[in-house]
Amino acid sequence: MTTTPRDRLLDAAGELFYREGVGVGVDALCKAAGVSKRSMYLLFDSKDELIAASLDRRAPDYEAVLRPPDGGTPRERILHVFRAQDGLTGQPTYRGCPLVATATELKDATHPANAVARRHKQAMTDFFAAEARTAGAADPDTLAAQLTMVFDGAAARAVMRAEPLAGLGVTTATALLDAAGVV
Amino acid sequence: MTTTPRDRLLDAAGELFYREGVGVGVDALCKAAGVSKRSMYLLFDSKDELIAASLDRRAPDYEAVLRPPDGGTPRERILHVFRAQDGLTGQPTYRGCPLVATATELKDATHPANAVARRHKQAMTDFFAAEARTAGAADPDTLAAQLTMVFDGAAARAVMRAEPLAGLGVTTATALLDAAGVV
DNA sequence: CGGGGAGGAAACCGATCGGTCTACAGTCAG
């Protein structure tokens, strides 16, 4: 057995919940994963826990796509994130930032998946803050919060497909970096 | 009869779909509106049409809250939108921009409610563009797209409650206006 | 007074929801 039922469940959940929303039923999910409901409920306490676990599983891959390779200036490293995002938003399968989309769908701030989303989003802000600090920005925390906001805004625009202007996130982040004196 | 069944349905739908998501059932919705399912399905072809119609109904009120009063400089008029948004995001009942949230939940870009959301969002961008043009910005369309993106980003941040910094939308919009030479 | 339309209450439809449970196949250790 190359993949465990747990792996298959998390992978199928990550894809289906992102593509069709968390309203996808447990039956359809288990069928897609090739796992019986019985096994699913032995592995996870509830569908809600599975949502949270699948988001936690998906997040590292998401971050890996966005994170810049080693080296380069802080400015370039930050802009790499927005360029990578631009590549994602151009795809027809793009449904927004998975973290924000899940939080938006779940509404309930106490949902376990919401804590997962918050944690991984904070990691992105922390990355921006560390780079901004390295670059000697006057207020790295505020700049990091602004950049995260631009990231989420670019994702939202892409979802609504009211985005005739590609690279909007990159140009806006550039403007903020300029304003913050990050060369 | 002070309110028609149609009005009660649209109002209840606007509130419930925003507060709990479009997954709310037709039964619960009709009960909240004090309207029978029979009447609902005589007034609307389907739940999807009701979602679209309720969003269309809600949008003018939403815009009225954000739109600045007559007068003032373009810069002040633009910043008024972000200050008004800041007031909304501070409320515990805030669940994000209704237009973006609906589009995010529905996934399907061909859903009638998605067209409604796009149209109203475009109206906001058009407002920004008109003000930027009045102010003599070099590229008013790009600036308007950036401001809309910041607006949606601020909404997304507020949803996730990873928002220790109030007024983030206002300060970021200010930075973009400064960069675009809109005094 | 009598008739017709509007609209509420609720039964009903097949399908699906999240979740539980039984039955059985395969695989390992002893």
Add this chain to the structure above:
DNA sequence: CTGACTGTAGACCGATCGGTTTCCTCCCCG
């Protein structure tokens, strides 16, 4: 071989889904 363990298939539970239909009440107009 036996017994424990893991896993699938799928029936089953009550509830709810979107949507349709029947029935009845009310009110307005003639």
